[in-house]
Amino acid sequence: MLIRKLFKFESAHIVRHCTTRRCSRSLHGHSYRVEVLIEADALDRGQMVYDFALLKGAVADFIDAFDHAVVFWSGDDPAYIEQCKRFSERWVMLPVSPSAEQLSRVFFRLIDAVLANTEMVNGESGVRLYSVIVHETDTGYAQCFREDAGNPRMGIIRLEEIGFSARVEEDWANPRMFAELLAREPFVNRSPGS
Numbered sequence: 001m002l003i004r005k006l007f008k009f010e011s012a013h014i015v016r017h018c019t020t021r022r023c024s025r026s027l028h029g030h031s032y033r034v035e036v037l038i039e040a041d042a043l044d045r046g047q048m049v050y051d052f053a054l055l056k057g058a059v060a061d062f063i064d065a066f067d068h069a070v071v072f073w074s075g076d077d078p079a080y081i082e083q084c085k086r087f088s089e090r091w092v093m094l095p096v097s098p099s100a101e102q103l104s105r106v107f108f109r110l111i112d113a114v115l116a117n118t119e120m121v122n123g124e125s126g127v128r129l130y131s132v133i134v135h136e137t138d139t140g141y142a143q144c145f146r147e148d149a150g151n152p153r154m155g156i157i158r159l160e161e162i163g164f165s166a167r168v169e170e171d172w173a174n175p176r177m178f179a180e181l182l183a184r185e186p187f188v189n190r191s192p193g194s
Protein backbone atom coordinates (compact mmCIF):
# COMPACT_ATOMS: atom_id res chain seq x y z
CA MET A 1 0.00 0.00 0.00
CA LEU A 2 1.10 3.56 -0.68
CA ILE A 3 0.67 6.72 1.37
CA ARG A 4 1.47 10.22 0.20
CA LYS A 5 2.37 13.37 2.11
CA LEU A 6 2.58 16.78 0.48
CA PHE A 7 5.17 19.43 1.39
CA LYS A 8 5.67 22.95 0.05
CA PHE A 9 8.56 25.37 -0.23
CA GLU A 10 9.60 28.45 -2.20
CA SER A 11 13.12 28.82 -3.50
CA ALA A 12 15.33 30.37 -6.15
CA HIS A 13 17.71 28.84 -8.68
CA ILE A 14 19.37 29.01 -12.05
CA VAL A 15 19.39 25.84 -14.17
CA ARG A 16 22.52 26.07 -16.34
CA HIS A 17 22.54 24.65 -19.86
CA CYS A 18 18.76 24.31 -20.15
CA THR A 19 17.19 25.36 -23.42
CA THR A 20 15.57 28.63 -22.39
CA ARG A 21 17.64 31.70 -21.63
CA ARG A 22 15.24 32.74 -18.84
CA CYS A 23 15.88 29.53 -17.01
CA SER A 24 19.62 29.19 -17.64
CA ARG A 25 20.78 32.79 -17.22
CA SER A 26 18.47 34.44 -14.69
CA LEU A 27 17.92 33.79 -11.03
CA HIS A 28 14.22 32.96 -10.64
CA GLY A 29 11.96 31.32 -8.10
CA HIS A 30 9.25 28.70 -7.86
CA SER A 31 6.61 27.64 -5.39
CA TYR A 32 7.49 23.96 -5.20
CA ARG A 33 5.27 21.15 -4.04
CA VAL A 34 6.88 17.86 -3.05
CA GLU A 35 4.95 14.61 -2.85
CA VAL A 36 6.58 11.90 -0.74
CA LEU A 37 5.18 8.43 -1.45
CA ILE A 38 5.89 5.69 1.08
CA GLU A 39 5.02 2.01 0.79
CA ALA A 40 4.67 -0.94 3.12
CA ASP A 41 3.05 -4.34 2.96
CA ALA A 42 2.00 -4.28 6.63
CA LEU A 43 0.47 -1.80 9.04
CA ASP A 44 1.75 -0.45 12.38
CA ARG A 45 -0.07 -0.57 15.74
CA GLY A 46 -2.20 2.37 14.63
CA GLN A 47 -3.10 0.39 11.47
CA MET A 48 -1.17 2.81 9.29
CA VAL A 49 1.61 2.32 6.73
CA TYR A 50 3.51 5.14 8.45
CA ASP A 51 1.96 7.84 10.60
CA PHE A 52 1.84 11.11 8.61
CA ALA A 53 2.84 12.93 11.81
CA LEU A 54 6.20 11.16 11.79
CA LEU A 55 7.02 12.88 8.52
CA LYS A 56 6.84 16.26 10.25
CA GLY A 57 10.25 15.75 11.86
CA ALA A 58 13.47 15.18 9.90
CA VAL A 59 11.75 14.67 6.54
CA ALA A 60 9.85 17.97 6.80
CA ASP A 61 12.97 19.77 8.03
CA PHE A 62 15.09 18.53 5.11
CA ILE A 63 12.50 19.77 2.63
CA ASP A 64 12.08 23.03 4.57
CA ALA A 65 15.85 23.58 4.21
CA PHE A 66 15.09 24.65 0.65
CA ASP A 67 12.42 27.17 1.69
CA HIS A 68 13.41 30.81 1.13
CA ALA A 69 16.81 29.56 0.06
CA VAL A 70 18.86 29.94 -3.06
CA VAL A 71 19.73 26.50 -4.41
CA PHE A 72 22.82 26.14 -6.58
CA TRP A 73 25.00 23.53 -8.22
CA SER A 74 28.53 23.13 -6.84
CA GLY A 75 29.73 23.03 -10.46
CA ASP A 76 28.40 26.52 -11.17
CA ASP A 77 30.65 29.56 -11.64
CA PRO A 78 32.58 30.11 -8.38
CA ALA A 79 31.85 33.86 -8.58
CA TYR A 80 28.09 33.16 -8.71
CA ILE A 81 28.34 30.72 -5.80
CA GLU A 82 30.27 33.24 -3.77
CA GLN A 83 27.62 35.92 -4.35
CA CYS A 84 24.79 33.50 -3.49
CA LYS A 85 26.48 32.78 -0.18
CA ARG A 86 27.24 36.43 0.41
CA PHE A 87 23.74 37.79 -0.18
CA SER A 88 21.54 34.93 1.01
CA GLU A 89 22.03 33.47 4.47
CA ARG A 90 19.82 30.55 3.50
CA TRP A 91 21.37 28.48 0.73
CA VAL A 92 21.68 24.85 -0.34
CA MET A 93 24.52 23.56 -2.46
CA LEU A 94 23.96 20.43 -4.55
CA PRO A 95 26.37 18.17 -6.47
CA VAL A 96 23.89 18.35 -9.37
CA SER A 97 22.03 21.18 -11.08
CA PRO A 98 18.77 22.22 -9.37
CA SER A 99 16.33 21.07 -12.07
CA ALA A 100 13.06 19.50 -10.92
CA GLU A 101 14.51 16.12 -11.90
CA GLN A 102 17.60 16.53 -9.76
CA LEU A 103 15.66 17.98 -6.83
CA SER A 104 13.44 14.89 -6.86
CA ARG A 105 16.59 12.70 -6.80
CA VAL A 106 18.15 14.74 -3.99
CA PHE A 107 14.99 14.49 -1.87
CA PHE A 108 14.80 10.77 -2.60
CA ARG A 109 18.38 10.25 -1.36
CA LEU A 110 17.83 12.35 1.77
CA ILE A 111 14.46 10.88 2.76
CA ASP A 112 15.58 7.35 1.96
CA ALA A 113 18.56 7.83 4.28
CA VAL A 114 16.31 9.23 7.03
CA LEU A 115 13.96 6.24 6.81
CA ALA A 116 16.84 3.75 6.67
CA ASN A 117 18.31 5.32 9.83
CA THR A 118 15.02 5.52 11.68
CA GLU A 119 14.31 3.28 14.65
CA MET A 120 10.69 2.29 14.21
CA VAL A 121 8.95 2.14 17.59
CA ASN A 122 5.28 1.65 16.77
CA GLY A 123 5.29 -1.72 15.03
CA GLU A 124 6.01 -0.31 11.57
CA SER A 125 7.23 -2.97 9.18
CA GLY A 126 8.76 -2.92 5.70
CA VAL A 127 8.39 0.88 5.41
CA ARG A 128 10.14 2.04 2.23
CA LEU A 129 10.33 5.20 0.21
CA TYR A 130 8.58 4.50 -3.09
CA SER A 131 8.89 7.76 -4.98
CA VAL A 132 9.33 11.52 -4.72
CA ILE A 133 7.54 13.96 -7.01
CA VAL A 134 8.72 17.56 -7.30
CA HIS A 135 6.26 20.01 -8.85
CA GLU A 136 8.23 23.01 -10.04
CA THR A 137 5.21 24.83 -11.43
CA ASP A 138 1.47 24.12 -11.63
CA THR A 139 2.08 22.38 -14.95
CA GLY A 140 5.45 20.62 -14.69
CA TYR A 141 6.81 17.96 -12.34
CA ALA A 142 9.52 15.31 -12.13
CA GLN A 143 9.08 11.97 -10.40
CA CYS A 144 12.00 9.97 -9.00
CA PHE A 145 11.91 6.24 -8.37
CA ARG A 146 14.57 4.19 -6.59
CA GLU A 147 16.37 3.27 -9.82
CA ASP A 148 16.61 6.97 -10.76
CA ALA A 149 18.04 8.04 -7.41
CA GLY A 150 21.08 5.80 -7.85
CA ASN A 151 21.44 6.08 -11.62
CA PRO A 152 25.02 7.22 -12.42
CA ARG A 153 23.91 8.33 -15.89
CA MET A 154 21.93 11.07 -14.13
CA GLY A 155 24.87 12.05 -11.92
CA ILE A 156 26.03 10.61 -8.63
CA ILE A 157 24.44 12.19 -5.56
CA ARG A 158 26.59 11.63 -2.48
CA LEU A 159 24.94 13.00 0.63
CA GLU A 160 28.31 14.33 1.87
CA GLU A 161 28.42 16.59 -1.19
CA ILE A 162 25.21 18.39 -0.24
CA GLY A 163 25.82 21.60 1.71
CA PHE A 164 23.34 23.48 3.89
CA SER A 165 24.17 26.98 5.13
CA ALA A 166 24.62 27.56 8.86
CA ARG A 167 21.35 29.53 8.94
CA VAL A 168 19.43 26.65 7.37
CA GLU A 169 20.84 24.21 9.94
CA GLU A 170 20.13 26.59 12.83
CA ASP A 171 16.47 26.72 11.74
CA TRP A 172 16.07 22.94 12.14
CA ALA A 173 14.62 21.44 15.32
CA ASN A 174 17.96 19.61 15.57
CA PRO A 175 20.76 21.67 13.97
CA ARG A 176 22.98 18.58 13.98
CA MET A 177 20.42 16.56 12.00
CA PHE A 178 22.46 16.39 8.78
CA ALA A 179 25.73 15.66 10.57
CA GLU A 180 23.97 12.87 12.47
CA LEU A 181 22.49 11.48 9.26
CA LEU A 182 25.94 11.41 7.65
CA ALA A 183 27.32 9.68 10.76
CA ARG A 184 24.47 7.14 10.50
CA GLU A 185 23.26 8.02 13.98
CA PRO A 186 19.77 6.58 14.43
CA PHE A 187 16.64 8.75 14.36
CA VAL A 188 13.74 7.75 16.57
CA ASN A 189 10.40 8.09 14.82
CA ARG A 190 8.57 10.17 17.40
CA SER A 191 6.51 12.99 15.93
CA PRO A 192 7.33 16.57 17.04
CA GLY A 193 4.01 16.75 18.95
CA SER A 194 4.36 13.53 20.96
Ligand SMILES: Nc1nc2c(c(=O)[nH]1)N=C([C@H](O)[C@H](O)COP(=O)(O)OP(=O)(O)OP(=O)(O)O)CN2
Binds near residue numbers: 018023098100136138
Ligand atom coordinates in the same frame (compact mmCIF):
# COMPACT_ATOMS: atom_id res chain seq x y z
N1 LIG B 1 12.19 18.94 -17.58
C1 LIG B 1 12.38 20.17 -17.05
N2 LIG B 1 12.14 21.25 -17.81
C2 LIG B 1 12.33 22.49 -17.27
C3 LIG B 1 12.75 22.65 -15.94
C4 LIG B 1 13.01 21.49 -15.18
O1 LIG B 1 13.42 21.56 -14.00
N3 LIG B 1 12.81 20.28 -15.76
N4 LIG B 1 12.87 23.90 -15.42
C5 LIG B 1 12.61 24.97 -16.11
C6 LIG B 1 12.63 26.32 -15.46
O2 LIG B 1 13.10 26.30 -14.14
C7 LIG B 1 11.34 27.12 -15.64
O3 LIG B 1 11.30 28.26 -14.81
C8 LIG B 1 10.05 26.37 -15.49
O4 LIG B 1 9.66 26.05 -16.78
P1 LIG B 1 8.23 26.24 -17.48
O5 LIG B 1 7.38 25.07 -17.10
O6 LIG B 1 8.47 26.48 -18.90
O7 LIG B 1 7.73 27.52 -16.68
P2 LIG B 1 6.47 28.46 -16.92
O8 LIG B 1 6.47 29.41 -15.79
O9 LIG B 1 6.52 29.02 -18.28
O10 LIG B 1 5.25 27.47 -16.73
P3 LIG B 1 3.84 27.44 -17.45
O11 LIG B 1 2.96 26.70 -16.49
O12 LIG B 1 4.02 26.66 -18.72
O13 LIG B 1 3.41 28.87 -17.65
C9 LIG B 1 12.31 24.88 -17.55
N5 LIG B 1 12.11 23.57 -18.03
